[in-house]
Amino acid sequence: MTGTETLDVRVGVDLVQVSRVRRLLVEQPAAQAELFTPRELAACGTKRSRFARLAARFAAKEAVLKAFGTGLGPRMRWHDVEIVNEPYGRPRVLLHGERVRSLAQRMTGSPEISMSHTGDVALAHAVIVMRPASPWQPQPTDRESHALSPD
Amino acid sequence: MTKTRDDVTEAVRDALIDALGVEQDEVTAAATLMGDLEAESIDLLDILFRLERSLGIKITAAQLAEHVQGGISEEEFGTEEGVVSDVGLAQLATVMPQLDVESLRGKLPAEEVMQLFTVDNLVDLVLVRSAAVAA
Numbered sequence: 001m002t003g004t005e006t007l008d009v010r011v012g013v014d015l016v017q018v019s020r021v022r023r024l025l026v027e028q029p030a031a032q033a034e035l036f037t038p039r040e041l042a043a044c045g046t047k048r049s050r051f052a053r054l055a056a057r058f059a060a061k062e063a064v065l066k067a068f069g070t071g072l073g074p075r076m077r078w079h080d081v082e083i084v085n086e087p088y089g090r091p092r093v094l095l096h097g098e099r100v101r102s103l104a105q106r107m108t109g110s111p112e113i114s115m116s117h118t119g120d121v122a123l124a125h126a127v128i129v130m131r132p133a134s135p136w137q138p139q140p141t142d143r144e145s146h147a148l149s150p151d
Numbered sequence: 152m153t154k155t156r157d158d159v160t161e162a163v164r165d166a167l168i169d170a171l172g173v174e175q176d177e178v179t180a181a182a183t184l185m186g187d188l189e190a191e192s193i194d195l196l197d198i199l200f201r202l203e204r205s206l207g208i209k210i211t212a213a214q215l216a217e218h219v220q221g222g223i224s225e226e227e228f229g230t231e232e233g234v235v236s237d238v239g240l241a242q243l244a245t246v247m248p249q250l251d252v253e254s255l256r257g258k259l260p261a262e263e264v265m266q267l268f269t270v271d272n273l274v275d276l277v278l279v280r281s282a283a284v285a286a
Contacts, residue, residue: 020193028200074217
């Protein structure tokens, strides 16, 4: 990277009511598998905080999509943005699917997210950094594309 | 079996009332889901799941977006400035016929398209999906 290069920093934030997510998942049980991957469901456990943690992950998916400047669009699934946890709990975003990977082509590194919940509110904030869209820009290397999962 | 428009309209109205907690008289054909009825993305999911249960027709959030965008690529649907292109507006005129496309030319931010999606537009989508499933 040169000193004159300007990076394009994008942010997305989403706030969701835990009770709203709980109602959806309880009244429409099929929504669990449509919204969350098996890894996400397993990571949220079975304790009282399960719905708050799921709500935070839903907010994180929305925040990442907002940072990319889109909602869930054509040819996309909620599983395309997967939130996993590193061994010490730091959340990490894995991107799957052709459309999301296409949106992420100019991204450097992986999306950064932070999630929180308290009471009936779950919140997530996402930041992505894109290279400028100039024709002379080099394509991402394999190392830089590490956030993209191989599916 | 293909559903009648009356069947679908009733199911859509029930789904909106149950998912959003709105009153029956608020759910008019011209009411916009995300504007007038203040639905959020999670509410849309809830509505689509309720319709699946009542009508047996599965519609995903991505299919809803695809219906509106009509298979046109994002690059073609919107301009670099983020407004809906003439190609995009021509597509919107087919799925959201209530729009006055001429008055929106060059002015409609792509991100605001779903704000204009009405109850009647949702009924149309369900009928399209119902016909596709029956075919």
